[in-house]
Amino acid sequence: MRLSTVSFRYSRRGPWVLRDVELTLRPGSVIEVTGRNGAGKSTLLRLLAGFVPPSRGSISDRPGVVGYAPDVFPVDQPFTVAAYLAHMARIRGISSTSAAGNLAERLNATHLLEQPLGDLSKGSAQKVGLIQSLLAPPDLLILDEPFAGLDEQTRTELPVIIEEIAARGGTVAVSDHQKQLQDFPGADHWLVVDGNVTTGTRASSPRDTSSEESSPQVVIEVIVDADDADEVEQKLRADGYLTRRSS
Template identity: 30%
Template sequence: MPAPLLALAHVTVRHLDRILFADLSLRIEPSQHLALVGPSGAGKSALLAALAGQLLLTGGQATYAGLEAAARQRYPTDPLAAWRQVVSLVGARAPFRARPGGSELYYQQRYEATAAEEVPTVREYLLASPSQAPAAPWTYDRVVERLRLTHLQDQPLIQLSNGETKRLRLAKALLRNPVMLLLDNPLAGLDVASRADFDALLAEVAAAGATVVLATTLGELPAIVTHVAELAEGHIAQVLPVAEYRPIVAPIPLLPDAAALAALWPAAPPAFHTLARLEDVTIRYGERLILDHLNWEIKPGERWALLGPNGAGKSTILSLLTGDNPQAYSQRITLFDRRRGTGESIWDIKRRIGYVSPELLQYFPGQPTCRQVVASGFADTLGPGRPTPAQLATADAWLAVLRLAAYAAKPLRQAPASVQRLCLVARALVKNPPLLLLDEPGQGLDAAQQPYFRAVLEALCAASPVALVYVSHYADDIPRSVTQVLELRAPG
């Protein structure tokens, strides 16, 4: 019988001064493909980081016999060959960096042509991977074609959509030709076609000799999964073959407090006739056409779904509405009854819009507390700012409505990924804007958080004239209050 890839017995997993797992035991065999499931905060991302060797393990015993043997076989002349060289982790955050000598990456940079020159292209990012032997199954040409990145090779990293970034990071991981591939919620942000193809891709990964361990939801278990590990509050509750697994049923969440919502968002008549109007808008990045003669109008109280595949231009439209995209000045765009470029400031626009997106979370500083993050919505800053006591009290009230009060004093990056996303939702709501732009706000929420979040949105739409633009790749995720759809075509 072959040795296990790794075996952890009664170890403690630490990050700085925090214990993430105590008395952790787990064994992964070469023939296993393991799905990690469980509620938000159970430790799925932390366990993946521990398996990748990114967290400190103390006590107990940790052995990596199978991985070490694979590393010695792959790098026979390297006396320092180590098991980490045959493990790839695709985590929740994209670790993109500017070119040497460039400034730190920031959110609006993705819309600035000159600033984008400081950032590597897709081709440069992938070619920076360690070179593999000619016989390696995952070559540059293969991953670029298989992950549908051919037409994006000269694109700066920060100009990719959320889904394109997901595919790129998976391609980067595969170029290492890993023996163990670790994936953190890999389907989040992928369009319908990409999700449908994911099972086939993982089958190819397994056929090339890799063992897959992924954090996912029960509704998205890939076909190759052989075992399920259910996590709960920092420990592994059970590990079973997938055919024998029966989930621990979570309690049905209560409905939001309608009175608390009404107090936070009192009804008021619309202050504008037209919130947004885009007339014959065309946007290009170099030779890449993103939007082609688009016409769209949003009135107060309308609820829209903005749909389309990865790279179709959804995020570009939102950037035109939020004022972040400088190409708006050359287009016929009206925001809040005023033609764009007639003297309004970007802050005049932002204070009337509540906005959340995966890209915003990617570049949001992690040091401020969740309370400070929510309160930053009043000033539209990406940082703690200087909120007043009244603003902090309102931030606490929104955290309570979204059932995040326990995280108020915790730094954003120390909270579970789903809590981080909901904190940005609270940040978008905190100033009662007439227009909400929610780009995949339900991404990564667990089985209890998803229905409760939808109930909050439904209650908010029922009680106020707020206009909503909701972006999602999941039909079931779209609120029932949405009655209109703008669907974009596939790029190219």
């Protein structure tokens, strides 16, 4: 798959979100996409998945089966989890329900299947988004902040699934503030800064120097109910903040 001088903006007179992007995605590769909030990572991933067309340039040789999990799963739909996954399977021409069941088991989500989508927590909704992206074995898998809100078991299993997809020749692109893939063997790394994308491997991965002047740091204390502590901490880490607990 190839991006040739791809630029994108959301309106005809709007600012350019991405400019003159030149990228090649190799079969069997895993790509970690990094950059500050608002840099254009999610837009780049939506372009890769085919959800939006480039404003300029071209994208060629996109694989036939694309799986995509957004950073925020749309829970305002009138389905239970099981009914939603069955609906998505039918759309993709999958008649068997075994794929959803197997994925739910691997991602620690079988207890969610009869819950309404609207009742899901952030982490549970994230699991449903991941499962639907994997229903048909993808040739190209696009994951936007997939680790946000996940429990430890699912955080451990998801890289295994990613590795399996790459091993059979699929391509996986992941944006990941939580750096779960930073030590993934052989991963490529894309850095998005001010609409530009630079590439490298972990040994020579590009760095975001846009904020490297030593800026002062402050400590802000946040007090939450004990029952909400895990979810709040996960959200803060997903946004790039360091956290420390005390009681």
